[in-house]
Amino acid sequence: MLSKTVECPKCKTHITIQGNPRETTIVLCPNCNTKGKFTFQKEKADLETISDHNIIEVKNLTKMFNGFKALDNVSFNVNKGEILGFVGPNGAGKTTTIKLLTNLLTPTTGHAYINNIDVNKNPTKALLLVGSLIEVPGIYDYLTPHEMLTYFGQIHRMNKNEINQKIKEVLKIVKLSEWEHKKIGSFSTGMQRRLAIAKAILHCPAILILDEPVIGLDPRGIKDVRDMLKQFKNKGVTIFLSSHLLNEVKETCDRIIFLDAGKVITQGTIEEILNRIKIDTIEVEFLNQLTEVDIKKIENIPEINSFEKENVFFKIKFDGKPETSNKILTKLTEQGLKVVSFSTKKADLESFYVSIMNDEKGVI
Amino acid sequence: MDVNHYIPSVDDFKNIYLTIKFEMLKHIKRKRILITLILAILIPLIFFIVPPLLNQDYADTANGFAASNLGFVNLLIILSGAIFTGDSISGEFENKTGLLLFSTPQRKSSIFMGKYIASLIATCLIVSLYYLITSMEIVSIYGASGISVEIAQSFLLALLYSNSVVSIVFFFSSIMKRTITSTLVGFFLLLMILPIITAVFTLAEVDPWFIVTHNADLITNVIGTGNGGGVGPGHRFNFTIFKPDLWSGISVMSAYTVILFLTSLVMADRRKME
Numbered sequence: 022m023l024s025k026t027v028e029c030p031k032c033k034t035h036i037t038i039q040g041n042p043r044e045t046t047i048v049l050c051p052n053c054n055t056k057g058k059f060t061f062q063k064e065k066a067d068l069e070t071i072s073d074h075n076i077i078e079v080k081n082l083t084k085m086f087n088g089f090k091a092l093d094n095v096s097f098n099v100n101k102g103e104i105l106g107f108v109g110p111n112g113a114g115k116t117t118t119i120k121l122l123t124n125l126l127t128p129t130t131g132h133a134y135i136n137n138i139d140v141n142k143n144p145t146k147a148l149l150l151v152g153s154l155i156e157v158p159g160i161y162d163y164l165t166p167h168e169m170l171t172y173f174g175q176i177h178r179m180n181k182n183e184i185n186q187k188i189k190e191v192l193k194i195v196k197l198s199e200w201e202h203k204k205i206g207s208f209s210t211g212m213q214r215r216l217a218i219a220k221a222i223l224h225c226p227a228i229l230i231l232d233e234p235v236i237g238l239d240p241r242g243i244k245d246v247r248d249m250l251k252q253f254k255n256k257g258v259t260i261f262l263s264s265h266l267l268n269e270v271k272e273t274c275d276r277i278i279f280l281d282a283g284k285v286i287t288q289g290t291i292e293e294i295l296n297r298i299k300i301d302t303i304e305v306e307f308l309n310q311l312t313e314v315d316i317k318k319i320e321n322i323p324e325i326n327s328f329e330k331e332n333v334f335f336k337i338k339f340d341g342k343p344e345t346s347n348k349i350l351t352k353l354t355e356q357g358l359k360v361v362s363f364s365t366k367k368a369d370l371e372s373f374y375v376s377i378m379n380d381e382k383g384v385i
Numbered sequence: 386m387d388v389n390h391y392i393p394s395v396d397d398f399k400n401i402y403l404t405i406k407f408e409m410l411k412h413i414k415r416k417r418i419l420i421t422l423i424l425a426i427l428i429p430l431i432f433f434i435v436p437p438l439l440n441q442d443y444a445d446t447a448n449g450f451a452a453s454n455l456g457f458v459n460l461l462i463i464l465s466g467a468i469f470t471g472d473s474i475s476g477e478f479e480n481k482t483g484l485l486l487f488s489t490p491q492r493k494s495s496i497f498m499g500k501y502i503a504s505l506i507a508t509c510l511i512v513s514l515y516y517l518i519t520s521m522e523i524v525s526i527y528g529a530s531g532i533s534v535e536i537a538q539s540f541l542l543a544l545l546y547s548n549s550v551v552s553i554v555f556f557f558s559s560i561m562k563r564t565i566t567s568t569l570v571g572f573f574l575l576l577m578i579l580p581i582i583t584a585v586f587t588l589a590e591v592d593p594w595f596i597v598t599h600n601a602d603l604i605t606n607v608i609g610t611g612n613g614g615g616v617g618p619g620h621r622f623n624f625t626i627f628k629p630d631l632w633s634g635i636s637v638m639s640a641y642t643v644i645l646f647l648t649s650l651v652m653a654d655r656r657k658m659e
Contacts, residue, residue, distance in 0.1 A: 086659065123488035125658040145396075148490040158484035163414045172407040176400065176489050220485060 031055045075134070076101045076228060076259045077122065082131035084117050084283075091117045093283040094131070099261055104254050106274035107263040108370075110378060114283040115263040116156055119232045122261070123153045135228060149177075152226030154234055160213045162206035166197060169205065169216075170223055177224035191219040194249055196242075210237040218246065222253070229253060229260045235269060247273055267370040277370075279377060286377050291370075298373045301326075301341040302366040303349065307333045308359035318356040324349050333361075400491040404499025405506065412469060412507050421465045421511045428457050429518040433526075447523045447531030451539070452608040454519045458512065458543055459601050463575045465511045466550035470504040471568025474558040474653045483658050497653045501555055501646060508547045516540045538607045542635075546601045549638045550575060552645035553597070559653040592627045597641045599627070600634035607631065 026037045029050040038059060040046040045060040077099035084092040092114045099105045107115050120126040122133050124144035133140045138147040161169055167188055174184035192198045195215035200208065205216065214237045221229060234250075235243045243266075250260060250273045264270050270277060271291055278288040289297070310333060311319075319328060319335070324345045326338040339345050350363050366372075412418045432454045436443055444450040474497060477483035487493055516536075523531040554571030561567040579598040586593040593599045606628065 120658060125484065125487055127657065145490045145492055148488065151488075151490075153488045155484045155488060156481065159480035159482040160485075161411065161482060163411070168410060168414075172403065172410075173485075173489065175403045176491055178399075217485065 027059055029055055076136055077261055078134040080132045082121060082133060083129045084121060085129045091283050095285055097278050097285060099259055101259055102257045103276060104260040104262060104274045106270035106277040108270055108277055109280035113280040115280055116232055119155055119230055119263060122230055123155060150227040151230055152221035153230040154217050154221045155232045158217055160205050160216060164205055165202050166192060166216055167201045170220060173220050174223055179224060187223055191223050195219045211239060211242055214238055227258060229258055232263045267374060271370050281378050294373055299341045300365050301338055303337040303339060303346060304364050304366055305335040305337060305360060306362040308361050315358055322349060322352050397492055397495040400495040401499040404496050405503045408500050408503030417468050418507060421468060424461060425511045425514040426518055429454050429515060429522060433522045443526050447527040448533055448535055448608045450523060451519060451536050452605050455539060455605050458515055458604060461515055462512055462547050462550050463572060465508040466554050467568050467572040469507040470551050470554040471558055471571055472564035473500040473504055475561050475567045476564045479562060479564050487658060493654050494650055497650055504551050505548060508551055509544055512543050512547050535608045539604050542604045542607060545638045546604060549597050549641040552642045556645040556649045559649040587625060587627060590625050594633055595637060597638055600629045600637045603629050603631060603634045
């Protein structure tokens with residue numbers, strides 16, 4: 022349901038009305054009783070009028086494929102204007118979730134809502150505000166970007182001028198301006214990927230659902246997509262981003278959900294996740310190669326649980342407490358060992374990911 | 386089954402129209418229309434050009450000329466139907482273009498209806514061109530009076546048979562995973578398998594009235610002097626040739642069209658992008 026504030030042409034009273042996209046409603050001014058008609062235009066109404074919370078809501082979603090449980094009672098929500106990272110190993114159920122959210126699959130049990138509309142029950146309404154990029158879609162390689170995007174613009178009820186203008190805009194964003202009228206068949210994988218992104222953003226969606234958007238892109242392309250996502254976030258677009266690239270997720274997302282074997286393992290803001298990471302490794306560099314005697318001295322420091330050495334570099338495991346770290350440094354120098362650098366390993370998402378995921382499945 | 390799910394709203398009609406336009410553009414861009422247009426022009430032209438070159442006379446009557454000329458229209462219908470329809474649904478799944486298409490805010494049934502109608506328009510366009518060229522040849526040889534009611538009837542039957550062919554191939558496209566399979570199965574079913582089954586039934590002296598390709602013989606039979614005419618029970622060959630009845634043929638072709646189209650819609654709608 023959309024809402025819009027309109028002005029009475031006679032008495033200039035502001036009237037708030039509600040309706041569905043493309044719906045025409047009769048407006049009656051409470052002040053002067055003037056009657057009028059208003060048609061809700063999706064493009065103009067979407068960002069202001071979608072619900073503030075739970076713009077995407079997944080409730081107890083389960084999906085079975087021939088007896089295999091690809092998703093197991095998954096629940097989460099995405100708030101308006103938020104970028105949510107969806108992270109997990111191959112086969113965790115990320116793409117299945119995205120396909121359920123875009124009505125490409127039907128859930129075995131549970132529900133997926135977009136803007137409070139059940140996607141499975143009313144996909145045409147639910148997907149009105151959504152731009153999506155799922156897996157690696159096939160592209161109509163005998164068409165040009167202009168021809169392909171025109172159709173998708175028309176489906177979103179954009180008029181001819183709007184379509185032509187938006188095609189130029191989005192192709193500029195994805196750096197394909199010069200290719201607007203060239204056959205897609207001659208495009209590289211990266212260019213096809215960028216065109217698929219252009220299709221997703223063509224109609225100025227209020228919600229973007231992106232499945233591994235930077236797959237096949239070169240570093241420059243990855244940076245462009247990252248910048249684009251930040252721009253969309255600044256415009257208030259809600260983004261649901263599935264990615265293998267943890268640094269990308271850290272750079273762009275407000276919150277992360279970790280998924281494994283069809284279940285949500287954990288979720289939280291980037292800060293919360295990083296705070297949960299136990300830093301229990303100190304990386305030490307000594308001035309010279311240590312002798313057997315020196316190594317014995319390190320072994321005898323009770324605060325050190327274990328260590329690995331490689332030439333003058335040591336990775337020391339300890340209990341993770343700052344005071345213990347301090348004691349280890351003091352004792353190393355007291356023993357006459359010449360320390361060049363001493364640092365606790367930085368908390369990163371990769372460490373967290375590896376620590377919570379099953380090793381056998383932990384393919385990033 | 387929720388029947389309302391398949392009844393289009395005003396908004397769906399707009400989407401169907403957009404899909405028809407998009408599909409026609411795809412047919413043009415893939416040069417499918419061009420290839421079949423060339424065939425639709427070339428085949429009747431051969432019947433017009435070759436006889437004078439070989440010092441042969443045209444048929445005595447306009448209907449005779451039309452019957453021999455239109456003997457190839459069945460093949461053209463099958464070829465066009467397979468080319469335009471074979472990959473219309475299976476292609477979206479096999480090539481994963483459905484990931485772009487089916488996640489848009491439109492009912493899948495509108496997409497499929499649009500695809501079906503586009504295939505139908507393309508096939509009927511080719512058939513119409515074939516008849517137009519043939520008619521122009523008839524006018525040039527026999528004069529305007531050569532265009533008979535029978536030729537018009539034949540044209541309408543050819544259009545009806547085009548609908549059946551498109552529905553049959555569309556059905557295979559809705560249930561098969563690969564485009565090459567759906568196209569070839571549709572093509573060979575209509576070109577070989579159903580005619581063989583017809584022949585087997587005929588040998589067993591069972592009227593194959595329910596086989597659509599048997600009824601397609603009406604396209605030339607209505608002209609009266611064509612190559613598909615029945616000769617009655619076993620006078621010369623010691624087996625029976627069954628001649629399709631006009632109204633029964635129309636009913637069978639219509640039934641194939643409607644039943645297979647609706648079944649295809651349901652089957653395609655149930656398919657998921659796994």
